[in-house]
Amino acid sequence: VNFDKIDHALREVCGLDPQAPLLVGVSGGPDSLCLMDILHRLGWKLVVAHFDHGLRPESGQEAGFVGAEAAKRGLDFVPGKMDVGAFARSERISVEEAARVGRYRFLFAQANLWGAQAVAVAHSADDQVETVLMHLLRGTGLTGLKGMAFRTIVTGWDPAMPLVRPFLDTWREEILGYCADRSLTPVMDASNLDTTYFRNRLRHELIPILEGYNPQIKAALWRTAHSLEGDFQDLESSLEEVFPSISCGEGKDYVRLDFAGLRNLSEGAQRRVLRKTAGKLRPGLQDIDSATVERALAFIKHPTLSKQMDWISSLYLMQEGEHFLMLEQGACPPQEDWPQIEEGCSLALDLPGQVKVGDGWRLESALVRAGDKAQINDCSRDEAFLDADLLTLPLEVRPRMAGDRFKPLGMDGHSIKLSDFFINFHLPRRARQGWPLVCSGPEIAWVPRYRSGHSFRIGEKTRLLVHLRLLKDPSPGHDS
Amino acid sequence: VNFDKIDHALREVCGLDPQAPLLVGVSGGPDSLCLMDILHRLGWKLVVAHFDHGLRPESGQEAGFVGAEAAKRGLDFVPGKMDVGAFARSERISVEEAARVGRYRFLFAQANLWGAQAVAVAHSADDQVETVLMHLLRGTGLTGLKGMAFRTIVTGWDPAMPLVRPFLDTWREEILGYCADRSLTPVMDASNLDTTYFRNRLRHELIPILEGYNPQIKAALWRTAHSLEGDFQDLESSLEEVFPSISCGEGKDYVRLDFAGLRNLSEGAQRRVLRKTAGKLRPGLQDIDSATVERALAFIKHPTLSKQMDWISSLYLMQEGEHFLMLEQGACPPQEDWPQIEEGCSLALDLPGQVKVGDGWRLESALVRAGDKAQINDCSRDEAFLDADLLTLPLEVRPRMAGDRFKPLGMDGHSIKLSDFFINFHLPRRARQGWPLVCSGPEIAWVPRYRSGHSFRIGEKTRLLVHLRLLKDPSPGHDS
Numbered sequence: 001v002n003f004d005k006i007d008h009a010l011r012e013v014c015g016l017d018p019q020a021p022l023l024v025g026v027s028g029g030p031d032s033l034c035l036m037d038i039l040h041r042l043g044w045k046l047v048v049a050h051f052d053h054g055l056r057p058e059s060g061q062e063a064g065f066v067g068a069e070a071a072k073r074g075l076d077f078v079p080g081k082m083d084v085g086a087f088a089r090s091e092r093i094s095v096e097e098a099a100r101v102g103r104y105r106f107l108f109a110q111a112n113l114w115g116a117q118a119v120a121v122a123h124s125a126d127d128q129v130e131t132v133l134m135h136l137l138r139g140t141g142l143t144g145l146k147g148m149a150f151r152t153i154v155t156g157w158d159p160a161m162p163l164v165r166p167f168l169d170t171w172r173e174e175i176l177g178y179c180a181d182r183s184l185t186p187v188m189d190a191s192n193l194d195t196t197y198f199r200n201r202l203r204h205e206l207i208p209i210l211e212g213y214n215p216q217i218k219a220a221l222w223r224t225a226h227s228l229e230g231d232f233q234d235l236e237s238s239l240e241e242v243f244p245s246i247s248c249g250e251g252k253d254y255v256r257l258d259f260a261g262l263r264n265l266s267e268g269a270q271r272r273v274l275r276k277t278a279g280k281l282r283p284g285l286q287d288i289d290s291a292t293v294e295r296a297l298a299f300i301k302h303p304t305l306s307k308q309m310d311w312i313s314s315l316y317l318m319q320e321g322e323h324f325l326m327l328e329q330g331a332c333p334p335q336e337d338w339p340q341i342e343e344g345c346s347l348a349l350d351l352p353g354q355v356k357v358g359d360g361w362r363l364e365s366a367l368v369r370a371g372d373k374a375q376i377n378d379c380s381r382d383e384a385f386l387d388a389d390l391l392t393l394p395l396e397v398r399p400r401m402a403g404d405r406f407k408p409l410g411m412d413g414h415s416i417k418l419s420d421f422f423i424n425f426h427l428p429r430r431a432r433q434g435w436p437l438v439c440s441g442p443e444i445a446w447v448p449r450y451r452s453g454h455s456f457r458i459g460e461k462t463r464l465l466v467h468l469r470l471l472k473d474p475s476p477g478h479d480s
Numbered sequence: 481v482n483f484d485k486i487d488h489a490l491r492e493v494c495g496l497d498p499q500a501p502l503l504v505g506v507s508g509g510p511d512s513l514c515l516m517d518i519l520h521r522l523g524w525k526l527v528v529a530h531f532d533h534g535l536r537p538e539s540g541q542e543a544g545f546v547g548a549e550a551a552k553r554g555l556d557f558v559p560g561k562m563d564v565g566a567f568a569r570s571e572r573i574s575v576e577e578a579a580r581v582g583r584y585r586f587l588f589a590q591a592n593l594w595g596a597q598a599v600a601v602a603h604s605a606d607d608q609v610e611t612v613l614m615h616l617l618r619g620t621g622l623t624g625l626k627g628m629a630f631r632t633i634v635t636g637w638d639p640a641m642p643l644v645r646p647f648l649d650t651w652r653e654e655i656l657g658y659c660a661d662r663s664l665t666p667v668m669d670a671s672n673l674d675t676t677y678f679r680n681r682l683r684h685e686l687i688p689i690l691e692g693y694n695p696q697i698k699a700a701l702w703r704t705a706h707s708l709e710g711d712f713q714d715l716e717s718s719l720e721e722v723f724p725s726i727s728c729g730e731g732k733d734y735v736r737l738d739f740a741g742l743r744n745l746s747e748g749a750q751r752r753v754l755r756k757t758a759g760k761l762r763p764g765l766q767d768i769d770s771a772t773v774e775r776a777l778a779f780i781k782h783p784t785l786s787k788q789m790d791w792i793s794s795l796y797l798m799q800e801g802e803h804f805l806m807l808e809q810g811a812c813p814p815q816e817d818w819p820q821i822e823e824g825c826s827l828a829l830d831l832p833g834q835v836k837v838g839d840g841w842r843l844e845s846a847l848v849r850a851g852d853k854a855q856i857n858d859c860s861r862d863e864a865f866l867d868a869d870l871l872t873l874p875l876e877v878r879p880r881m882a883g884d885r886f887k888p889l890g891m892d893g894h895s896i897k898l899s900d901f902f903i904n905f906h907l908p909r910r911a912r913q914g915w916p917l918v919c920s921g922p923e924i925a926w927v928p929r930y931r932s933g934h935s936f937r938i939g940e941k942t943r944l945l946v947h948l949r950l951l952k953d954p955s956p957g958h959d960s
Contacts, residue, residue: 136616137693139700141707145625201693209689213617213681220619223770227621230748231715237746238718266717268710290703 001034001178006166007042013150014164016044016118023047023116025107028066030186031122034175035167037184039120040073047114051103052081055095062187076114080106108158118162123148126172129221130202139289143275146232147225156283169222239272246273248323253331255280259324262300270297277326281315288312300324307429321428339363339448339470340434341399349395349438351388351466357436360473363397363448370462382471384438384446386456388464392441395466399434406444407454414454418444425450438468481514481658486646487522493630494644496524496598503527503596505587508546510666511602514655515647517664519600520553527594531583532561535575542667556594560586588638598642603628606652609701610682619769623755626712627705636763649702719752726753728803733811735760739804742780750777757806761795768792780804787909801908819843819928819950820914821879829875829918831868831946837916840953843877843928850942862951864918864926866936868944872921875946879914886924887934894934898924905930918948 010016024039026032026048039046048070052063063079070077088098107119123131128147135144151164167175179186210217246261255277262270274296278288292312299309299317307319314329327333340358341347347355354364367388376385404418416424422432427450438446446452448470458465490496504519506512506528519526528550532543543559550557568578587599603611608627615624631644647655659666690697726741735757742750754776758768772792779789779797787799794809807813820838821827827835834844847868856865884898896904902912907930918926926932928950938945 136704137690137697137700139694139696140704142622142711145704145708198693206689206693209686210617213678213686214619216619217617220617220770223619223774224616224621224625227748227751227770227773228625230746230751231622231711232748234718234746234748235711235714238714266710266714268707268712268714271707271710290700290707293707294703 001038001170001174003038003042006038006170009150009166009169010039010042010044010164014118014120014166015151015162016164018042018044020117021045021047021114022118022120023049023107023111023114024120025049025051025103025122026066026070027051028062028069028187029122030175030179030184031124031127031167031172033066033069033184033186034178035120035122036069036073036075037182038178039166040075047076047078047110047116049078049080049107049110051106052079053084053099053102054081055084055099065187078110078114080110082106104154104157108161111161112158116161118151118164120164120166122167123165124167124172124175125169125222126203126218128168128225129207129218130199132221132225133202133206134198139291141271141290141293142228142232142235145225146228149229154283155279171218235268235272239269239276242269243273243276249334250280251331251333253281254325254327254333256333257324257326259319259322262324267297270300274326278312278315281326281328282313319426321426321431323428335430337472338428338431338434339436340431341397341436342434343399345398347397349397351393351395353394355397357397357470358434362471362473363436363438364469364471365395366467366469368465368467370458370465376458376465381449382469384448384452384468385458386445386452386466386468387458387462388466389462390440390456391445391466395445396439396441397436398439400432400437404437404444406447406451408447408451409454409457410451411454418447421447421451481518481650481654483518483522486518486650489630489646489649490519490522490524490644494598494600494646495631495642496644498522498524500597501525501527501594502598502600503529503587503591503594504600505529505531505583505602506546506550507531508542508549508667509602510655510659510664511604511607511647511652513546513549513664513666514658515600515602516549516553516555517662518658519646520555527556527558527590527596529558529560529587529590531586532559533564533579533582534561535564535579538667545667558590558594560590562586584634584637588641591641592638596641598631598644600644600646602647603645604647604652604655605649605702606683606698608648608705609687609698610679612701612705613682613686614678619771621751621770621773622708622712622715625705626708629709634763635759651698715748715752719749719756722749723753723756729814730760731811731813733761734805734807734813736813737804737806739799739802742804747777750780754806758792758795761806761808762793799906801906801911803908815910817952818908818911818914819916820911821877821916822914823879825878827877829877831873831875833874835877837877837950838914842951842953843916843918844949844951845875846947846949848945848947850938850945856938856945861929862949864928864932864948865938866925866932866946866948867938867942868946869942870920870936871925871946875925876919876921877916878919880912880917884917884924886927886931888927888931889934889937890931891934898927901927901931 011018016022022039022044024032024036024046026036027050036046036048048066050063050066052059067077067079082102084095084099084102087102088095091098093101111119132145132147148165148168150166150168151162153159153162157163207218214220242265246258248256248258250256257273257277262273265273271293274293275288296311296317303319309317311317316327316329318325318327325333338358339361349355349363349365352366354362356362379385400418405415406418406421407413407415408421427435436448437444438448440456443455444453445456446468491498496502502519502524504516504526506516507530516526516528528546530543530546532539547557547559562582564575564579564582567582568575571578573581591599612625612627628645628648630646630648631642633639633642637643687698694700722745726738728736728738730736737753737757742753745753751773754773755768776791776797783799789797791797796807796809798805798807805813818838819841829835829843829845832846834842836842859865880898885895886898886901887893887895888901907915916928917924918928920936923935924933925936926948
């Protein structure tokens with residue numbers, strides 16, 4: 001092991017300050033024992049932390065061993081212990097996952113307590129190669145293939161405390177050689193408890209087979225991961241730029257995006273947005289496998305009839321009107337601020353006049369002279385111009401009724417079920433029942449925000465126009 | 481095999497027009513025979529092309545078989561033949577590479593002759609998975625891991641004719657099932673001659689082993705490649721935006737980039753620029769392995785003492801002044817337009833006055849009153865202001881001489897060898913011998929474009945300034 005290389009990795013790649021304390025996780029295995037020894041010899045200010053998973057009878061002895069090794073070097077030592085089995089049962093997660101969660105919670109909590117600048121762990125270049133292979137075999141994209149990073153912030157563990165891996169380009173062989181040279185006597189490494197079985201199969205069975213195809217396969221895979229990490233960083237940067245432009249609000253159990261904006265992104269960008277969004281709701285959600293991501297992409301392309309999809313571990317995808325939502329099962333994202341009117345209600349809209357349609361919303365009507373084409377063409381989705389002579393006054397504002405039909409402008413006078421119109425024009429499902437309709441006698445004259453009626457369209461002979469507007473009071477609590 | 485899926489792939493994914501002719505490469509193996517049959521049944525306008533590599537005694541019969549199958553369907557048939565062994569010897573490339581080059585040259589030439597819209601080949605989903613694994617084992621980045629594309633332009637083969645792969649998501653099993661159902665009797669597929677041995681090992685040995693880790697590994701690897709293709713496209717788009725901003729000209733045997741601009745890019749972007757640049761010089765240069773790319777990255781970070789590196793297959797990397805060059809061995813990129821002066825030459829520069837320093841270049845001097853600080857601070861690299869009272873007039877303009885030393889401004893009057901100055905300040909090696917120096921008696925007063933001399937700096941007591949300028953005539957042929 002080259003001391004200069006490690007010191008350089010610590011300072012330049014991991015971005016650490018030699019004057020500030022560093023918490024190092026030490027299982028007592030060769031990797032972490034070697035890391036502790038080297039960091040100490042390089043003069044870094046260490047806090048040695050050991051987590052006893054309590055899964056094997058000898059684990060207590062191992063904690064004692066690490067404590068003794070720390071004491072020998074005059075280093076602060078923090079032992080931690082947990083009944084991982086019980087934790088796994090109570091959280092309904094696998095023992096491996098429980099061990100991982102418990103260990104990292106402990107390390108980050110202690111790092112904060114001791115005012116450490118980072119948590120250092122001893123993942124080696126071999127661990128990197130095995131991680132990449134593990135992801136590859138399971139099915140992954142760039143996120144998995146890039147492997148681990150020298151320095152990373154895992155928002156789910158701690159949004160401010162970095163996790164660093166100064167041994168990421170040091171091979172196990174070098175580490176074992178170092179331990180032998182310095183007469184370090186590591187215990188069996190129990191820190192890789194998670195995935196131990198699968199990892200061992202890779203290490204002892206698959207990698208030797210791959211070396212039959214390329215004796216340098218480990219170095220090749222390491223470089224692949226390293227190069228993909230660079231690509232990943234560049235794509236992350238562009239994601240950081242794009243995301244705000246399609247974000248339409250989020251809460252602890254939902255994220256709302258602009259559906260059209262999402263669809264306009266490249267497939268690659270859509271995948272990245274999905275992963276980022278899932279990460280917001282489930283910081284612990286480890287890399288989503290590629291099949292799952294592709295299912296979401298298919299949903300974005302063609303939402304199901306129900307506009308909803310049970311996606312992954314109680315996360316749902318949903319189309320609601322012009323929005324794409326990712327939400328926890330049972331989450332009820334705040335209703336958008338919609339105009340609504342109560343069932344059975346019927347309001348007369350005088351000309352000129354106005355009626356209230358829900359919280360701060362109102363519909364207004366006014367009579368104007370025909371002539372200003374520009375005004376009509378430029379009108380917003382919350383305005384409509386109709387031919388006054390064709391309307392039965394006063395207009396009526398009411399919610400939908402069973403059997404409602406509508407002749408939307410631009411469909412050649414073709415009449416369709418209002419329910420189909422709502423579906424085709426993407427009215428949010430939750431908004432449909434109370435959506436205010438402006439009616440002229442028995443006929444729907446305007447579906448505010450969506451379409452005016454064909455029968456009342458403006459023509460050559462139109463003399464007078466009814467100008468309808470959907471308006472929102474800018475009162476506190478009602479800001480859009 | 482699902483006909484609708486293939487037709488969709490042809491139209492939507494490969495972007496083909498059913499009305500325009502399509503050239504399909506048919507070896508006679510199951511994949512290509514099946515593709516020809518399906519394309520024909522779907523009503524596409526086919527030209528069937530077969531390339532006889534002349535490497536096996538039975539290859540003539542195979543050509544006859546493909547011709548007969550085309551005739552049976554009433555399709556145009558173009559046979560091609562080449563002594564691939566001889567071609568390999570004459571080009572000093574491997575037989576596999578020669579077969580590949582010969583075959584694609586033939587296919588693209590015929591596609592152009594027949595006015596085809598594209599060359600279609602029968603690479604299957606299995607081929608995709610094997611390709612990805614092959615790249616992975618060899619060591620690759622995103623470029624290799626993304627595998628093949630449904631539609632691609634290979635500039636080296638033909639900058640305008642796309643290569644399409646409508647079977648890219650169809651599995652070999654489906655293809656063999658189709659052949660059996662329709663009683664198609666393919667010959668052994670010889671089109672995958674290249675890499676056959678390695679491919680066969682992957683197919684029959686490695687993939688079954690990987691299926692022991694994940695029975696769905698083939699589908700997983702396919703999706704990985706598909707997802708990486710999306711990432712690749714996004715990164716390519718941003719590369720297309722970045723490249724022009726750092727490009728400083730190119731010829732058939734060199735590409736010149738702005739070194740500072742290149743260094744300012746992320747590592748990932750540097751890798752992409754390197755691959756793109758290599759692709760410009762060697763359209764045939766297949767994916768560069770990651771170790772080679774990393775060597776170039778290291779050179780960009782710290783150019784060697786000789787400022788030059790033998791990189792890959794007679795391509796060199798070079799730092800020349802402020803430029804990074806990739807060039808063929810022996811290439812002589814056009815000298816930049818530099819001011820130059822002949823060896824042994826000595827010119828008197830009067831005040832005011834001017835002297836010629838090479839093709840269209842001149843040095844001018846003028847006397848100005850001290851006072852206007854802004855002018856001095858804003859002066860370009862091709863201007864200098866010196867204290868007139870400290871200079872020996874007339875100034876002398878001459879090239880370097882053995883033993884020249886220089887006290888650059890900003891180095892506290894420290895004197896260094898002019899040769900070291902040239903190196904430190906990145907004067908292009910080829911420009912150094914004839915670079916014009918403005919001297920005051922025995923001392924260098926200004927190295928135009930680089931630094932003025934400490935001894936002649938402007939101070940509190942300066943009354944009069946000599947304003948020196950390096951100028952270029954905007955004459956035809958001398959545009960910068």
